[in-house]
Amino acid sequence: MDSNLSRFTNPKGSSCSATQNLYVANCGPAVGISFEDIKSFFSTFGEVVGIHVADDSGTRVIVCYSELTAAEAAFRTLNGCHCGALGGRILHIRYSILQLKQKVNDNDSLFVSLVSSELAIPGIHLVHDFITSEEEQELLAAVDSKPWKNLSKRRVQHYGYEFLYEVNDYPPGIGLSPHIDTHSAFDDMICSLSLAGPCIMEFRKYLLGSCLLRKAIFLPPRSMLLLSGEGRYSWHHYIPHRKVDIVQGKMIRRCSKRVSFTFRKVRSGPCKCKFSQYCDSQKDI
Structure with a gap:
């Protein structure tokens, strides 16, 4: 779950081009959902290669898939829906854009x-x-x-x-x-x-x-x-x-x-x- 070489942005709205990375709101440690639970749940749609903290709130994460089709399937199935496996929370999902960065980010998920x-x-x-x-x-x-x-x-x-x-x-x-x-x-x-x-x-x-x-x-x-x-x-x-x-x-x-x-x-x-x-x-x- 290391994001030393990249950072993510969250485009407004859901009409942007699909990517392999999903910005997931109402999901994270602050609402009692661990990274392990998030990865296990989203892995049902395909291989998850990383879970990253989206910001300091602890209520938003970035889920990264190895394949675009897996991200698209998760987006279609989960966006705006109740997820019983994640405490019944309604997930709000957008595609997230990966951008290169030049230095270490202190907020990455270092073990x-x-x-x-x-x-x-x-x-x-x-x-x-x-x-x-x-x-x-x-x-x-x-x-x-x-x-x-x-x-x-x-x-x-x-x-x-x-x-x-x-x-x-x-x-x-x-x-x-x-x-x-x-x-x-x-x-x-x-x-x-x-x-x-x-x-x-x-x-x-x-x-x-x-x-x-x-x-x-x-x-x-x-x-x-x-x-x-x-x-x-x-x-x-x-x-x-x-x-x-x-x-x-x-x-x-x-x-x-x-x-x-x-x-x-x-x-x-x-x-x-x-x-x-x-x-x-x-x-x-």
Whole structure:
């Protein structure tokens, strides 16, 4: 269900030329219908090669067939009809046009891991329920009692060295740009505790400016993410800027607030890691 190389538009009206891709409204995770159920149902008309999120609402999807005749059959049979297999919902369908795009779309259906073993990046570990609900409320009350420093899209509080950005407050929809924490500034281990709201963190492996690999993991409230070794030194980490995340076919809206505690130790001396192509300490060696 990956749409990295394409995007879809929905022509107004049903009189446009038929295509292999159907825009289906009143159908999706927000109304309790998973991608798996959608694919199973629409596969009765022919081979479905992809199910894609049409927008952030979670109520509209793009169904892609391998054959035009299958899309036409599904359109004729289902448009405007009650579908008992999909909760009795009335589907509103249009043909959708596939267009090439030049860059990765943050809203595509990248598979999202729930545990770090699924992510399979050396050095990245996620610990669920690292603190209790009571401890979470105590920490949130503590940071809210102190002044925040406003950045361009989020707020921070500093503890110790100001460069650390150790507490971040994320309004809904605001994420974090892809980056690797500076090698020369911080030691190997970086820990990040998520409070209040959930989000997806994506990891990207780049070579010569191009993204080679993309993986993502779901960070629930009260979880602790540990970054070390390869995962810390050579993978960019990133929180997409959006208000709705799709996690294994389910729509999860971001809360009105998310706070992260990020713990780093200041490095003494240059970094000597084995990931020299990403290391600012070893650029001139």
